[in-house]
Amino acid sequence: MPEPGLKPVKCLVWDLDNTLWDGVLLEDAVVRLRPGVRELIEELDRRGILHSVASRSDEATAIAKLEEFGLRDYFLRPQVTWNPKSWAVGRVAEALGIGTDALAFVDDDPFERQEVQFSLPAVRCLDPSDLAGLLDDSDFTPPAVTPESAQRRLMYVAAERRDRDEAEWVGPKEEFLAGLGMVFTIAAATDDDLARAEELTVRTHQLNTTGRTYSYDELRAFIESDRHLLLMASLDDRYGSYGKIGLALVEQGADAWTLKLLLMSCRVLSRGVGSVLLNHVMHRTREAGRRLRAELVPNERNRVMMVTLRFAGFREVDRDGDVVVLESDLARVPPPPVYVDVRASA
Numbered sequence: 652m653p654e655p656g657l658k659p660v661k662c663l664v665w666d667l668d669n670t671l672w673d674g675v676l677l678e679d680a681v682v683r684l685r686p687g688v689r690e691l692i693e694e695l696d697r698r699g700i701l702h703s704v705a706s707r708s709d710e711a712t713a714i715a716k717l718e719e720f721g722l723r724d725y726f727l728r729p730q731v732t733w734n735p736k737s738w739a740v741g742r743v744a745e746a747l748g749i750g751t752d753a754l755a756f757v758d759d760d761p762f763e764r765q766e767v768q769f770s771l772p773a774v775r776c777l778d779p780s781d782l783a784g785l786l787d788d789s790d791f792t793p794p795a796v797t798p799e800s801a802q803r804r805l806m807y808v809a810a811e812r813r814d815r816d817e818a819e820w821v822g823p824k825e826e827f828l829a830g831l832g833m834v835f836t837i838a839a840a841t842d843d844d845l846a847r848a849e850e851l852t853v854r855t856h857q858l859n860t861t862g863r864t865y866s867y868d869e870l871r872a873f874i875e876s877d878r879h880l881l882l883m884a885s886l887d888d889r890y891g892s893y894g895k896i897g898l899a900l901v902e903q904g905a906d907a908w909t910l911k912l913l914l915m916s917c918r919v920l921s922r923g924v925g926s927v928l929l930n931h932v933m934h935r936t937r938e939a940g941r942r943l944r945a946e947l948v949p950n951e952r953n954r955v956m957m958v959t960l961r962f963a964g965f966r967e968v969d970r971d972g973d974v975v976v977l978e979s980d981l982a983r984v985p986p987p988p989v990y991v992d993v994r995a996s997a
Contacts, residue, residue: 659853660700660775660790661749664740665726666758667706667713670779676708676716684720685779692725694786698793699800701747701807704729705739705756727807736763737770747807748917750856750952755790757782794853794867795846799894809891810918817921828923829990831888835927837995840881840898845870847895848883851914858915858925860956861948861974865900865912878903880935884928886919893919897928901936907978908936910945913956926959927987931995933963937981944968947975 668675674682692702702725706713710731717723728746730739736758744751752773758764764776775790785791793800813831820827840848845867852864865873873879884897896916902909910932915925936943945965949957963985965977987993 658752658790658856659793660755661753661854662701662703662727662743662747662755663695663791664703664705664743664754664756666736666756666760666763667704667708667716667731669759670706670757671704672716672720676712682716685782687782689720689722691782691785692722695791696725696804697801698791698796699803700791700793701804702726703743703747704731705736705743706731707733707736724808725804727804727811735766735770737767740767740771740774748920794849797847797850799847800850802892802894806891806893806918813888813890814921825990828988831890831922831990832992833886833888833922833924833990834992834994835924835987836885836887837882837897837928837931837993839996840870840874840883842871842874844883844895845874848881848898851895851898851916852912855914855916857917857952858920858955859953860910860913860960861946862950862953863912863948873900880908882928882932884915886922886924888922899928899932901932903939904941907942907944908932908939910943913945920955923988924991925955926963926985927991927993929959929963930985930987931993933979933981933984937984942978943981944976944978947977948973949975 665671671688672682672684676682704726708731713731714723717726728743730742732739740754740756744754751771755775755777756767757777757779759779767774768776817827848870849865849867856862870881873881880901880903882899883895885895886893896919898914899910900912902911913929933943945960947957947960960977964979964983967975968978969976
């Protein structure tokens, strides 16, 4: 089993033969699901943990067997090929837009696990015998099951339809985005948002200015504080809802406001809305007659956030250890993209 204390698992990638089911699909007359597998898949799905496949077999035959078992819809972007398992696992991470450090891979073959571990050392590799205790593993147990958790797989399915339609679109990308009918909603966080806000700080790494995590109680204290502003953002389009995908924490000082945390789900990276929440904070700060600072802890994964702040006119003014402090004079606050309907409450 993986050591506790690692980043929470976002997707469990399955081998099929002698792992998901007993037997080898292309050799045995009958293969049967391993005991407890269906219940495990359903419970992890309810917790918001995705499933995919990295297996060597005939793709059409394997997908048909998953359909027969009534499990096909649970597996996103399955990779059934004759390529190395590490290649397939890497493709899953790329297709889902998550890091390999958020993946776990289960395979009955020690050689296959070692091959994946060697090529993708951040992936947690499991033996099927580990599955019995998986539901009690902290890396597979989110602090709370939010509405976004329970619907996460369906959101990825909707995203796959969007991506497919976008790939088939002939014309400027802005025209495709304009046809999505995107509505970006910003509001002060309430108690009902706290579980999702905590989940976002734990799960979101790429579009995240500082990587700080906050507990449920800490976030509630920010809501009740006169010196802090905690904002939640959600996004919807004609394909459905992305759920609550953004969070901003602002410390309101007498002379300057400081953006302590700004994050956006990587699921909206290609939708061109990454700067909408930041621009809203900039507008509110300027209306309040304050300067705006932003804290950033730069790393290899959040470069997009650095670029976003730079394009918004932020310049470095101080450093405190790993924390870079940037400031904007707010002389120019970019308007939201024309293809997004931004709805912000007071």
